[in-house]
Amino acid sequence: MRRPGQRHIVQQALCLGVLLGLSAHPLLPGTRTKCVVLVTGDGIRWQEVFRGADPNLLHSDDHGMKEAAEVRQKFGGSSREERRERLMPFLWTVVARQGVIVGDRDRNQIVRLQNRYRFSYPGYSELLTGRPQDDVVNSNANRPNPSETVLEIVRRELRLPRDKVAVFASWEVFHGIAAHSPGSIFVNAGYDALDSPPTPRSRELSQAQFQLLTPWRSVRHDYITFELAMEHLRSKLPRLLYVALGETDDWAHQDRYDRYLEALHYFDHCLERLWKTLQSLPAYRGQTTLLIATDHGRGDNPSTWPRHGEKVPEAAFVWLAALGPDTPPGEPITTPIELTASDLAPTLLELLGMDSRRLLPQATGRPVELILRRRKTHSQDAR
Numbered sequence: 434m435r436r437p438g439q440r441h442i443v444q445q446a447l448c449l450g451v452l453l454g455l456s457a458h459p460l461l462p463g464t465r466t467k468c469v470v471l472v473t474g475d476g477i478r479w480q481e482v483f484r485g486a487d488p489n490l491l492h493s494d495d496h497g498m499k500e501a502a503e504v505r506q507k508f509g510g511s512s513r514e515e516r517r518e519r520l521m522p523f524l525w526t527v528v529a530r531q532g533v534i535v536g537d538r539d540r541n542q543i544v545r546l547q548n549r550y551r552f553s554y555p556g557y558s559e560l561l562t563g564r565p566q567d568d569v570v571n572s573n574a575n576r577p578n579p580s581e582t583v584l585e586i587v588r589r590e591l592r593l594p595r596d597k598v599a600v601f602a603s604w605e606v607f608h609g610i611a612a613h614s615p616g617s618i619f620v621n622a623g624y625d626a627l628d629s630p631p632t633p634r635s636r637e638l639s640q641a642q643f644q645l646l647t648p649w650r651s652v653r654h655d656y657i658t659f660e661l662a663m664e665h666l667r668s669k670l671p672r673l674l675y676v677a678l679g680e681t682d683d684w685a686h687q688d689r690y691d692r693y694l695e696a697l698h699y700f701d702h703c704l705e706r707l708w709k710t711l712q713s714l715p716a717y718r719g720q721t722t723l724l725i726a727t728d729h730g731r732g733d734n735p736s737t738w739p740r741h742g743e744k745v746p747e748a749a750f751v752w753l754a755a756l757g758p759d760t761p762p763g764e765p766i767t768t769p770i771e772l773t774a775s776d777l778a779p780t781l782l783e784l785l786g787m788d789s790r791r792l793l794p795q796a797t798g799r800p801v802e803l804i805l806r807r808r809k810t811h812s813q814d815a816r
């Protein structure tokens with residue numbers, strides 16, 4: 434794949450890797466990304482991401498909005514641009530301008546799930562394996578993923594210590610989703626004490642999660658998940674960190690639009706803190722890509738918005754965003770575009786300089802050119 438003239442670049446990358454104490458595995462030429470941080474928010478609709486808070490729900494007396502004048506005030510606005518920027522200021526003022534965000538159905542941008550189920554495990558599995566597996570991934574039961582995930586592939590290929598590929602998730606089922614071989618990567622998910630907290634704050638958060646309970650047995654607070662992930666980031670410097678936040682979906686199922694919006698606003702705040710922290714640390718600055726996604730959409734009107742699944746066709750529409758050194762700053766996308774959730778895993782591998790066709794031979798997704806535009810991807814049919 435590699436041209437002869439590029440050999441010296443490989444050698445330089447290898448030397449730099451050794452100097453930085455990274456794995457001696459040579460990086461393929463063409464990308465500047467050495468680390469990836471993936472963040473997902475469960476069941477975040479493209480409608481809120483691109484249009485902001487839905488006025489029909491926001492100005493209703495139902496959906497938890499009766500006593501939520503403050504939420505109405507905070508996230509209301511006269512245009513979709515104004516509303517979305519109030520709801521997700523970091524996404525719209527930084528990610529959209531310096532990176533890429535795609536999935537605006539009002540502008541003919543489609544990002545679709547390939548799996549038929551449109552609920553969480555199949556959605557995350559599709560993101561992490563590059564394909565739907567409808568015959569075997571068809572429930573939310575906490576079982577190991579039937580296929581190796583991109584997280585496991587990265588650890589194996591880069592020969593990384595276990596802590597260097599880490600998952601922090603609010604939902605306990607990530608113990609199953611994230612890995613085909615339990616224990617192959619670091620996973621802390623749901624109400625889950627840390628065995629050896631790396632910092633005093635980690636120890637405190639690990640204890641506090643059992644005292645600050647959510648209404649749900651299998652989902653802890655996103656705050657705990659995010660703060661634990663930040664402690665791990667600063668103390669262990671992972672090459673691949675996955676932060677899976679979940680409260681958006683749980684509040685939506687309870688038809689609490691007020692709390693859903695607040696959880697979504699918090700999700701945006703987490704992205705901002707993550708990005709600022711990454712840019713403040715020499716191990717990450719200028720060589721880290723942030724990937725942002727969701728596992729499924731939801732219904733598209735005030736009565737169906739709490740739901741998703743096989744009976745809710747609109748839940749198949751999702752969105753993707755990226756910010757990092759290999760992603761060209763977002764010129765507005767003017768031509769119709771069609772991507773799938775399966776594209777995320779091959780894109781992640783190619784960002785790290787790996788050959789996605791070799792490592793994910795069964796993937797139905799392709800590396801996303803919009804996110805990787807500075808280089809030729811390994812796959813000629815990239816999209």
Ligand SMILES: [Zn+2]
Binds near residue numbers: 475476553554682729
């Ligand atoms: Zn979900």
